[in-house]
């Protein structure tokens with residue numbers, strides 16, 4: 001539950017739960033204090049019925065300025081990995097667990113990413129749940145611990161639960177969908193400058209393939225038109 005200090009996004013949700021109405025309402029959200037310093041709300045993008053939903057942590061510096069998710073260097077790596085996994089990017093809805101950029105300032109100007117706290121993740125969760133309800137993906141892919149813990153609980157660990165198709169607690173319908181799969185955040189792959197970088201990238205693509213195969217039921221590329 002959201003605390004008294006962070007009242008949470010629930011009260012800002014509109015009656016109509018179309019993606020357009022949600023996006024418009026989220027632009028006015030004051031459910032936690034992150035809106036104060038960020039440039040704008042960065043809501044998810046994609047279409048209703050997209051079979052895959054990718055959930056990152058929060059917008060970064062580029063995303064905050066441009067108002068779109070995953071448009072920075074991590075987004076470019078993610079786009080490449082999605083394609084390498086045989087997924088048409090048009091079949092993916094992309095969003096974040098937290099919709100405002102959290103940062104500190106260094107040397108007066110530079111904005112340094114700060115990991116959102118549990119309180120902020122919980123405060124922002126109603127937007128993510130509303131997006132899942134509206135898009136109705138078959139698989140939600142959590143990119144990194146923040147997204148995974150938003151949906152699977154604070155005790156979830158990427159190190160032990162990575163790459164497994166799980167039920168989404170409290171949200172799965174009678175057909176067991178959506179299922180959820182957790183993997184690393186693309187920025188972790190990007191930051192890996194070691195000689196293990198290629199393996200880290202391949203492991204990331206392999207996780208995306210598991211989600212793709214859960215949708216297609218096999219190894220065919222995910223390119224069919226959305227329902």
Ligand code: SF4
Nearest residue numbers: 029031032099100124
């Ligand atoms: S981070 Fe989420 S809960 Fe906090 S103000 Fe932004 S949209 Fe609202």
